[in-house]
Amino acid sequence: TQEDFERIGGEQLKLSNGVAVFDSTESVQDTFELFGEKFPVEEKLDSIPQGGALQDVVQAVCVVVPDEEMLQKLYELKIQAFGDDQGTGMNYIIGLDMNGSKEEKMACADLVRTAVSQDADQSYSSYVESKQQSEADFYETYGGLFFLGIFLGALFVMATVLIIYYKQISEGYDDAGKYEIMQKVGMSRQEVKASIRSQVLSVFFLPLLMAGVHIAFAFPIISRLLALMNLTNTSLFALCTVITLVIFAVFYAIVYALTARTYYRIVKA
Incomplete structure (x- = not known):
């Protein structure tokens, strides 16, 4: 959504009934069509915040919608096209800033991972990671390659x-x-x-x-x-x-x- 896009560092947008599009395929023109529904392209984006490989390597189209209502509409159109398959469901990312030492943050991530894995509700799949654990894994992997x-x-x-x-x-x-x-x-x-x-x-x-x-x-x-x-x-x-x-x-x-x-x-x- 526009609100999330701006919150994570994107530029300020003024969307009404249309969408903003980042398009590395260069195929989207003035109208964006998805699942048979057409949306006017009100703004074209040069980059997306925290895009990484998505904007540098992979050919992709990132769409920013005005609000949750349009996002839900797109999701319902997707369900009609492909069925309610868990593997293609809507994904949510929750990021937390924590205080404490590196060891405490890693321990907290382990507790969250354990709690989520023990949740009785099996209607969703989840993945928990921490910056500190990713950093440790990074140095283990690339440190060996660096020495080699x-x-x-x-x-x-x-x-x-x-x-x-x-x-x-x-x-x-x-x-x-x-x-x-x-x-x-x-x-x-x-x-x-x-x-x-x-x-x-x-x-x-x-x-x-x-x-x-x-x-x-x-x-x-x-x-x-x-x-x-x-x-x-x-x-x-x-x-x-x-x-x-x-x-x-x-x-x-x-x-x-x-x-x-x-x-x-x-x-x-």
Whole structure:
């Protein structure tokens, strides 16, 4: 309803006999039709409060009605269309702000969950959750994934830089004779250093550059996948992506400096 929509943070609406619609399918025009009944669309919404994946990923239509009377009318039309099936009934969400410690709030949620499950009235299904328990579950799940990501990332970085390092060193031994000939025909040591620097720089940083381009193109779809898990902070994801690329670049720069120095030593010898 309009009252609930505004109470949970939505914009102020002025509905009379029509509805306000958030439409990610872009299919609703001036009239919204549901169960054979047509309603004039008085306002179109750019977003819905606490929408999460509903507005970021899933194609959906969210309808705000003026009052409980119209909401009940829609529900009765639904019953006529699909029958009085409990699985498609009207859903109510009750949110409570509680005082106390984290442990007390979790204990309170457990008491409410137990009381609801023991209710003799089986005409409804219910689900009870608490912010504190969800937070604990979140850290348990994603904490393990975070550690696994760091471990695999470090492993792949070490494997990559070592492969490139030893590849360049082996090529250094192969190229030593060529550089010796080039120096004999007049190539200075500065030109040798510049040539080595250019070659090693390309081998190390072109893959990193291409990885950055790849992530840039994949960023939108990765953001949508994260939104499915209610991770909708795109700016934080972008910051973490940039930091990750910088960390990779630092490792590459260190190994690049070691490789270029060793490569030049081999060629000079």
